[in-house]
Amino acid sequence: MEHTVYLTEIINLEAIEQNHIPVNYPKTVSLIKELKRFEFTNRITIICGDNGSGKSTLIKGIAEQLSAYKIDGLNYQTEERSYDFLQLKTRRKPKRSFHFTGEDFIRYIEWLEKTKQESREAIEEINETYGAGSYSAMLARQPHERTIGDIRHMYEGSLSQQSHGEGFLNFFRSRLIKDGLYLIDEPESALSYENQYVISMLIRDAANEGAQFIIATHSPIITGIPEADIFEIKEGKLIKTDYENLENIQFLNLFIRKRKYLFE
The missing domain is CATH 1.10.287 (Helix Hairpins)
Incomplete structure (x- = not known):
């Protein structure tokens, strides 16, 4: 199947900017404190980083500001919002936005x-x-x-x-719409490697139909979507990188090549 290059002028969410951060906001989330402005120029944006680096906080912050629909079918209400440190810049309002996490x-x-x-x-x-x-x-x-x-x-x-993976894929597939905006946090927790590949293809095809995806993940398979923009969190900053230069991909390649040696 042929896949086209995603056009920046039809992206729903254009950028996020830092708003006022409360004094008592956790100092450990340096990503949020360092964030000034971050632009989305691709229909698929993948954010990688260690646990605690702030990628899940960022995803949830965007979801709250968009009043995105959650797994249970409800959307974030104004009184629930605790992530007002983000300000969104949109080219056009998405028809509907969704927030998915594998654990949820x-x-x-x-x-x-x-x-x-x-x-x-x-x-x-x-x-x-x-x-x-x-x-x-x-x-x-x-x-x-x-x-x-x-x-x-x-x-x-x-x-x-159904396995959790089959259930998640069916649930996810049923909610894909044109011009939808999807905020996905570590979907791999509910998916086998094979199903991570399946959801990657669903994401790729939906992006070509007009949907936008912002994904936080550790998965080497989901991260491998060829057209995606990949950002790795380093020292509290989002650094654009290539797939082969991601630290977890480099270690995975090393482990595959030197598995027996590493266990000696």
């Missing part, structure tokens, strides 16, 4: 399964108490049956029959 998805699926199970147990208790065929039981069962029905409507089949 796993917790969300576990919560849905727990909710379904609790509803089933409540229905069993109602049937035992009132008799399954009684009018009282029918009325008492309705809210629990509605809960189960709503969850089934959201997801085809049983969530428990």
Whole structure:
């Protein structure tokens, strides 16, 4: 499949700038304190860095300012915002923005399964108490049956029959729209290497259809999307780099070549 070069003039989010940072803001997040202005010139921007470097904070800050939709289908409300240190510059407002994290998805699926199970147990208790065929039981069962029905409507089949990776891919794929803006934080926590490749192709194809992606990741596969702009956080600054020059990629290549030697 042929892929085109992404055009800067049709990017939704053009830049972020530092706003006033509260005095009590954690000093450990030097990325935020050093950030003055950062421009997005590509439909796919990938941010790499060690844990604690500030990449997740940056992603969440953008998500809050955009009132992005979260995994649970709700969007960030004004009263939730604790990341007012960022000011966004947009060329045009995206049709919809989403904030995904691999860990949030796993917790969300576990919560849905727990909710379904609790509803089933409540229905069993109602049937035992009132008799399954009684009018009282029918009325008492309705809210629990509605809960189960709503969850089934959201997801085809049983969530428990899908791996976390399959569930995440289906969930992600169903929310891809043209002109959408996607803020993704470490999706690899829910994905195998094979599924990291699958989501990379989904991202690549969606970007060519008009979507924009800002991704924080450690994944050597997701980072490898050929057209992406890659930035590595070093000493609190976002430094544009090539894939082959990323520290984790260099170490991975070394490990593959010298695996036995490194364990001696």
